Amino acid sequence: MSDQGPDRIPPAEVAENADKGLKLRAQYRRGGTMAGIARARDLKNRKPLSEKTIRKMVSYFHRHKADKRAENFGDDENPSTGYIAWLLWGGDAGQKWAEEHKKAIETARNEGRMRRFKQSEHGRSPDS
Numbered sequence: 058m059s060d061q062g063p064d065r066i067p068p069a070e071v072a073e074n075a076d077k078g079l080k081l082r083a084q085y086r087r088g089g090t091m092a093g094i095a096r097a098r099d100l101k102n103r104k105p106l107s108e109k110t111i112r113k114m115v116s117y118f119h120r121h122k123a124d125k126r127a128e129n130f131g132d133d134e135n136p137s138t139g140y141i142a143w144l145l146w147g148g149d150a151g152q153k154w155a156e157e158h159k160k161a162i163e164t165a166r167n168e169g170r171m172r173r174f175k176q177s178e179h180g181r182s183p184d185s
């Protein structure tokens with residue numbers, strides 16, 4: 058982790074899930090939106106993600122957790138559209154990674170604020 062927060066490159070398992078989602082979508086011609094496809098490509102290629110994108114991932118998983126109860130969720134032979142979409146966003150590994158990163162980003166931001174507050178409390182400017 059750097060001063061700017063955690064490393065924002067998705068781990069291999071997240072990339073693999075996104076790749077699997079892209080393959081299932083191509084095979085079954087269903088699941089996911091254009092946003093999900095774009096997200097899957099970024100995840101598959103392990104591009105560093107912005108804070109905004111990580112927040113979008115957390116929001117996606119929160120909104121779509123009910124999809125996991127659908128028939129054929131997790132079935133690679135006849136996948137539900139929700140399962141394909143879930144994989145496009147990195148699957149369970151993507152959900153865990155995004156939530157952990159959102160928390161780490163917020164912690165890093167709050168620690169930076171506390172440092173600046175303590176410096177100003179002692180009569181120093183935040184830039185010194």
